Amino acid sequence: MAKKSYSFYPGCSSQKAASSSNYQVSVDSMCQELDIELNEIPDWNCCSASIGYAGGGELPRLALSARNMALSEQAHPDQDIVATCAACWLATKETQERLHDDNDLLAETNQALSEAGLKLNNDKKVRHMVEVLIEDIGYEELGKHVKKPLEGLKIAGYVGCQTNRPFGIDGESFENPKYLDKMIETVGAEACDKYEKKVSCCGGALAFSEPEKSQALIKDIIESAYDNGADMIVTPCPVCQMNTEVYQDQINAKYGTKFKMPVVYYSTLLSVAYGKSAKQAALDGHIIRAKELEEIAGK
């Protein structure tokens, strides 16, 4: 297959020594194998996620994503925008949609952008990395690169919220999207197809401000993975990953559970299955180590 190139929006949490830097490392390894070229949008900024609204009004928040899109149009005119972070993807796609539907808002946004010499045409596709894998590469091709099938592993596909709603992945349902399960099977593992917390919320940013309420949600997400016999959870979202991984000790202390469930990214699974080393798959970037994957990667 020929090389595929995209205008890449990594987002704050993917930066070096940030909370999902391990996601980025595994995405890079995965893309290398699949001949996907990610061209970083020069000087991109934060999208304000879904929590910037206390300080930022509608237009300032739209302007943030509009700046990224304008920079992408300038630097990579013929390439779709691709994000790996659920919130980055959502905020950018939402901005594109709202500015597409409202010419006054687009005019005002451009007036703001012109302060920095930028202009938005708003004619690019905004896509999640998962869409690139499914639509541009395809499950069959994804499977062809597998060198070390993840046989014997049972994995709960935790899709979460923002890669699923309100846009979601084309052809998938909101209540029971199947793409993660299909990816799990593509790399030779078994998917927990009855995992009932697949699209439940982990609390998102409220894990910081309302820890008790959010940890009650997280507890159910992990418990259900155990109930379904999962060895680990896999997710496409940096916030989901962090929330379901790092609070397990606090949840254990509060609820008397004994959780120690690894939570990895789809790109981690693909990287390991593609024969990348533990380091290339960023397995050392997990607080709860995915020992089964480390074993396979070490073979």
Place this chain on the structure above:
Amino acid sequence: MSDYNQQMIEKYRGNFLREVEANVEEGDWVKMCMQCGVCSGSCPLGPHWDHPPQEIFMMIRANKREEVLASTSMWMCTSCYNCIARCPRGLPITHIMHGLATYSKRLGLAPKQQPTAKFAQLFWDNLSKTGRVNELKLGLSLYFMNGFAEGVKTALKMKDIGLGMLKTKRMSPMEYFGGHKCKDTKGLHAILKKAQQLEEARIGKSGG
């Protein structure tokens, strides 16, 4: 209470629905709610809302201005978009909740000690300063948002998580001394300032 709040009370004289339509993001959708309650039943934090979304929509129509704007309700939104995906009338409920939260903050009516209201402001301040979120500073400002003593307590409670993040190179103490940022922060600040001015002018104009 702020002057702005007083101005708005006088301007809309008891027509809160009109006030919301003119001033709240996606507010013109509110009248479309048919009170089915699917949003409230679908919300992950549903039990914690003073008034779940469906109730908020009816309260807006019933002119319960103070009760809506001063409630902690909208600040319970996790942005999971379940309500949007399921609403049979297609209301952008998540956005309306964000919009109501923004508006209540502007009016000075948001509950002062509401943790998400505080955190959301910290998040905005953090990102708009350099153009990118500084996770370390954001975390620290979150721990200390209720004063020093409580901050130390929270920081100790979170110590193990912090160490885990350090060990896995998902956090760096160096971020405290600068860290990641946009190169053109000047341009970014100019854009944000202009966007804010334009929005204020638009809100001032609308609704007559």
